Amino acid sequence: MISLEDIGGRAVAGTLYGIGVGPGDTRYMTLRAAALVCSVDVIAFFAKKGRQGNARKVVSALVGAERRELRFEYPLTDEVPADHSEYREQIAGFYKETAAALEAELKGGRSVGLLAEGDPFFYGSFMHMWRRLDEAFPVEVVPGVTGMSGCWTRANAPITWGDDILTVIPGTLDEERLTQRLAASDAAVIMKIGRNLEKVRRAVESAGLSDRAIYVERGTMADELIMPLRECDGVAGTYFAMVIIPGQGRRL
Structure with a gap:
């Protein structure tokens, strides 16, 4: 019997994974995505204030109570237009702080799975982390079914x-x-x-x-x-x- 681990492979220490979790139904995740969610040292995800976070909700059945998690809460979402200077300043600062937190985990030798709704390279916040960290650390992007x-x-x-x-x-x-x-x-x-x-x-x-x-x-x-x-x-x-x-x- 081939296990999910055999098909999807295990996470590698010190690697950042951008994990596309698909459109919302957990059953639409790829084998690779599911295997990494189960094996990375740290599960990281973005969320709106007061919300669980859609990507985190998708993988709930795969994440045990003892897993280490990093929740990155947006300072704002649609309260301010995206082309407004206040939005750009706050979100840019937020992404800078988020990248620094991920960098600390990676330097500590821990594998991190940063969850992304749909596909990480399609209108995803993960791309802003990829831009900041790709040249300094091993990064693997796991494609997902788009929304x-x-x-x-x-x-x-x-x-x-x-x-x-x-x-x-x-x-x-x-x-x-x-x-x-x-x-x-x-x-x-x-x-x-x-x-x-x-x-x-x-x-x-x-x-x-x-x-x-x-x-x-x-x-x-x-x-x-x-x-x-x-x-x-x-x-x-x-x-x-x-x-x-x-x-x-x-x-x-």
């Missing part, structure tokens, strides 16, 4: 057909740019919805795509919500939501 892949699968909506070009758009863009990008897209995924939901709805309508747009909140998770975007009246929107617009390309 958008989990969402369009749960919505039963194939996203690209034939020669469709997929555009991934952050919902934080201003309404005019959102509309322009959407109007030029065969298929689209709008991420980082949060408080931008109404703006996104207007942009999708202006681009003439409302009939194809699907709202997916916490896709693959126990409390997921899936509905046509045009029916989202009264929905508050969360950061872990996205709008998917399937393409209409060649179908044989």
